[in-house]
Amino acid sequence: MTAFHCIAIETETAARFRATGLDDRGNPLRRIIAMPGGGYPCRHCLRLARPGEAMLLGSYDLPKPLGIYWTPSPILLHEAECPRSDAADEIAPIVRANPLVSVRAYDGEHQCLYDLGHVCAGAEIDASLARALDDPRTAFVNIHTARPGCLLVRVERGRGGQRLVEDESGLRLISTDPEPVASFRAPRARPRTGAVGIETVASLDRAPTSLTRPGTPRRPRRRGTRRPGADSSSPRGRPVL
Numbered sequence: 001m002t003a004f005h006c007i008a009i010e011t012e013t014a015a016r017f018r019a020t021g022l023d024d025r026g027n028p029l030r031r032i033i034a035m036p037g038g039g040y041p042c043r044h045c046l047r048l049a050r051p052g053e054a055m056l057l058g059s060y061d062l063p064k065p066l067g068i069y070w071t072p073s074p075i076l077l078h079e080a081e082c083p084r085s086d087a088a089d090e091i092a093p094i095v096r097a098n099p100l101v102s103v104r105a106y107d108g109e110h111q112c113l114y115d116l117g118h119v120c121a122g123a124e125i126d127a128s129l130a131r132a133l134d135d136p137r138t139a140f141v142n143i144h145t146a147r148p149g150c151l152l153v154r155v156e157r158g159r160g161g162q163r164l165v166e167d168e169s170g171l172r173l174i175s176t177d178p179e180p181v182a183s184f185r186a187p188r189a190r191p192r193t194g195a196v197g198i199e200t201v202a203s204l205d206r207a208p209t210s211l212t213r214p215g216t217p218r219r220p221r222r223r224g225t226r227r228p229g230a231d232s233s234s235p236r237g238r239p240v241l
């Protein structure tokens, strides 16, 4: 398989979530204690929480793709500091452990390459990920949970934010971040007025009512444009894997 790197969320983002108790959309984070049975993937250390560990649930603005395919995603994060994952050529443990993941490949213009999309068990992702990374059109791949659609990790060739290229001087790494998309204006997260920070719930399974309030999702909006179909994908009430 092409050399690759699973890219966790930025440490700055994790530190900001923990310090402010607010997510990228200005929602108070939900505090969840991991229960036995798994299903609590930290997007910073890329490991599943152990039972009893405190996790924070919030909305994260994906750095890629920008433009038409941009989306925020619910993510879980260890409440306590954890090391940012930094392993090359290794499928992230939170991907391996997930029963059903979605591979989404994008080109250099951040357009989704539908023909490379694939849904499979995380334990069996190698072939579909290799197919996406080996395709010369692919600039990066996002892996989501297939059922609720939450981002698990971004995958790029070579090291994070860099790509291996071969020219007359041999193999070398070039930077791939940031990749400008001229037509995209990133939505700004606005803190909620009167936000009180982290809310505590016992678990995802035991507090479904709490999970559906009060966070009215803030949707990205480009000035002067319509958003057909934007109201059809509310995350309300969905469990987060």
Ligand SMILES: [Zn+2]
Pocket: 042, 043, 044, 045, 046, 047, 077, 078, 082, 083
């Ligand atoms: Zn962690």
